[in-house]
Structure formats: C-alpha cells, structure tokens
Amino acid sequence: MNEESFTKKLAALFPQGPDVKVGPGDDCAVLDLGMKELFLAAVDQVISKVHYLEGCPPSYVAGKLLKRNISDIAAMGGLPTHALLSIAVNPMDEEWLALFHEAMAKFSKVYGISVIGGDMARLFTPGEVLSLTILGKVEREKLCLRSGAKKNDLLYATGSFGNSFYSGHHLEFTPRLEEARFLAGNFTHAMQDVSDGLLKDAARMAEASGLALALEPEKVPLRRGASVEAALTNGEDYELLIAVPPSLTFRLERAWSFPTALTRIGKFIEGTPGQVAGTEELNLSQKPTGYDHFQ
C-alpha cells in the first residue's frame, strides 16, 4: 500500500465527536468549541538526520520546528496562539537544550505564541526527535480548507520552489502568515501549504475538492539551483497554494502588495479527482534529495 492510502486508512479508524468540524487530513484540525472563533490544532515533527543534518545549530532546529507548524495554521487562514513541545534527546546536553529553548522562546515571542507545556525524555540512541503541537484560531468566515476549490478556479502559489534543503530555505523560511491572513476569506476558495512537494500537495488539494488540475510547470517560480522537476517534487517549501475564483484574480493581482511572489500556475478542471495534467513531459521519477520524510 502506498504511504498516502495507508495514512488515510489509519486516519479513518478514528471517529470524530460533534465538535470536530475538520478531523485528520487537512493542514490543521478544526474544532468548534463554542468560542467566537474556530479552534485550530496541528502537530509536526523535526528529527535529526531526517529533517536536518547533524551539527545543525539548535536555534535553526527550533525555528524550523515552530515555523513549519505556523505554516499549517497559516494555510487554514488562522493565527497561532499556543504550543506544546515534546522532546526526546540523547545525550541530555544542557547546552544544546538551552540554546534550543532560548531560540524557541525568541521565535514564539515573534509570533505571539505562548509555549504552555512540554515533555522531555531521553532517547535510546544519540539524536533528537522534536515534536510541536500548535494551537490557533480562525474567524469563521476566514477558514480555508483544502477541499473548497471549484471548477475553473485558478491555482496560485506564493514564493518559489525546489532545492529547499541545500539552499537552507527549509531552515530559514518565513511562514506565509501575513500573506495567508490577507488572502483568507477575501480571495480564497481553498488553501494549503506545500511541505511534501508542490505536485503532491496540489494533487491533494484537487482530490479533496473532487477536481482535476491543469498545471503549468513552466510557470512555477524556481528557487536558486532548482530544476522544474525539483520544484515540483522536493518539498519543504512552506509556501501557500491558493484556489482563487476567476472573478477575483484581477482584483487579487492588483491588491497584492507583499514582496513575496504570487504566481498563477494552474487551473482546477473537471476530471478524475486528484489527477494532474501538464507534467507528462517531465521526468518526475527522481527521488527527493537531501532529506526523507514520510508525511
């Protein structure tokens, strides 16, 4: 069984209570707890030798861990509010841990996040496994799911793609929180972030929306050193994919004032849900390089 269907099969095991508006499968879970806003929650990990190389400064590790979670909140149109940290390390190196926590405190302050709890345990072998649960909120009218794209919506992407690992982008990126807040509820039928690769994540958005996607790979902005193939498959871009209704594209392109690029790269069309047309002449069988993550 491929990873995608296996993960779906596992997620389907869990029944969801009546306050769960969106369960596993989107960038965040969405709960209706009776607050004015909807409540968001997600969890993401960073693991040594998988998500970063040995010797990576702990401040970068902390930044990546927090920011990749913020990217999930951004993709829902929301704002991050609280986080919980789960740390398994060996050795219990006080200097490493102090630097990691100091950086986590610095980054969480920047984003207005309260780190409200954590657990620290010893790993059985040298290395680090770091997990962060992020909580957030989103106004009901701003909530963006990946399943909302409509036929003829245009697919836009922020920023550029590919070569995230060797370029250092995967450590140094800025999550597209402000851009997402500007887009959400104003220009979006659907939104999600790109962590597993543009092609894979765009296909998920199309599939969740019951549509196919006509992609224009030659329009995808390339990060320095990236080929089109790399841009489509490498992942760890932490950019946004947005489904924009055709009636709003003109207004969006005029209103966009961020230094971040915003590029139209495709269109949602009728067809087999999740199928992506336009990549037939590319060689996409190559493995992602430099990192390896399951989900």
Added chain:
Amino acid sequence: MNEESFTKKLAALFPQGPDVKVGPGDDCAVLDLGMKELFLAAVDQVISKVHYLEGCPPSYVAGKLLKRNISDIAAMGGLPTHALLSIAVNPMDEEWLALFHEAMAKFSKVYGISVIGGDMARLFTPGEVLSLTILGKVEREKLCLRSGAKKNDLLYATGSFGNSFYSGHHLEFTPRLEEARFLAGNFTHAMQDVSDGLLKDAARMAEASGLALALEPEKVPLRRGASVEAALTNGEDYELLIAVPPSLTFRLERAWSFPTALTRIGKFIEGTPGQVAGTEELNLSQKPTGYDHFQ
C-alpha cells in the same frame, strides 16, 4: 544543575499570554478561552527501550501513551476531549502501525476522545518515539492545581505504589479519571498524578503549595513485589495524590465507594517548601530500575 531545576529554568524562558491561567509546571496547562469550561492541554511521550521493552505489543504501547496523558487530565479534575498523535518510527512497519492505531482508536473511543490529527515520520534508527498531545476541559469550580494545598491538609493517595515496570502496571493501569472527577471540587485543595515517583511528586506538590510534608512511608500501599523504597521512588504509578482539608476527611472516607484504595499517607505542614520529613531511615539512594525517564 539537576534535572528539576534545569527544567524549571527552561520553562521560565517562555512568556505566557493573558489567556494562560496555568503555564508549564502543573500536570496540564490551563487556558481560559472564553468557553464555559477551562481548557486543558498536556503532552507526554512513550519511547521504545525507555518506556517499554522491545517486543512490547503495539496495543500496549498505544494504551500506555493515551492513558498516561489521560492521567494528567484527571489530575486537574478534568475530562479528556481530543488528542493529536506524533509518531517517529523505523522501520515503517505497516503491521505494527496498524495494530498501534487500531488500539489507539479502541482506547480513545472508551474515553470519548477524538483523535483529530497527527504526524508520522521516519526515525533515523530502529525504534519508536511516540508523543501524544491531549486536550480537555474542566469546570471552573473543579479545577485542581498542585499548588493549592494548605497547612494541615492531609495527603491521600489512590491505589498502590512501586514495581510498576516489572509488574506490568505501567502498561495495564487504568487512569483514575472517575475517582478524580468525584474528588475534584468536592474534597480537594490540590491534586496531581504520580508519574515520576511518589516522593518526587509529593515533594513537588508541597513545594508548589509553599509547604513541607510529613510523610508516613509505612502507610503507603505497596504494589505486589514492591518495597517501601521502591514505592517511594520507582514512578509510573499513575495514581493520584490529593490534599484534603482536615474538615473533609471523615466525609470523604465515608463517601468513597470506588474499588480503588484511598489511603491517608501524610500531612502538609509548615517548613521549607518541598521538604519531606519521615523518610530519614529509608535507603532512597537506589536508582529506579527497569526504566529511565527524565521527566
């Protein structure tokens, strides 16, 4: 620096927003999100070769991971509602993962918990690192902190202590959720669960309350195979410690109808905060056996 003070130093790095009623340091964080109830959140891990032996059936691992988190919610007087799973494994063994998730689904159903999200990633070496974030709620008048004990309060404990690892208790325990709900707000000045060892956790409760504790070690109920020393230091008991006002002890002991033992084992007194008297003649320098966890 010892682990306790190092952990405190790290937790102090994180400023807390105005909606954080209790930050790091209690069994759960407590948020006031404007809901009728207060919101609870905690995270705890289970790691192969640290929290269970190799070959332990995945259903037991899932049970331990969920139940130790429920024990934290119980200790606040609350009810668990939602959970997020973070999984780092190697190999990506579909059978192991399916059994783990099936058991997690079964246990979460028993406790009425919606598992709303997760992350699965590859570990760099054979083994498993499993983390669960639990969310919950508690009525404002039922909230139990560890800092609420008053001078002359009696210390009660549920169940028995020691030898948790070899007896299998650390896998098979039932979190004291019903007992805690009965106690909370009715008989409690303070409550917490015992995961790191009775002595260490009771001292934390005294310290948080600004009091010393007169412990009566000979009254501590022993789990089969446990010495008094083991009962005080082994940990992973997942029992409750409760500070009961002297005026309520008679009524509590009469009203207690659970099959779980409830035993008076000490008294909070004036003195150096966190100091525990009564263990002077015991040999407590022995290391915990069979498991090894930092926090």
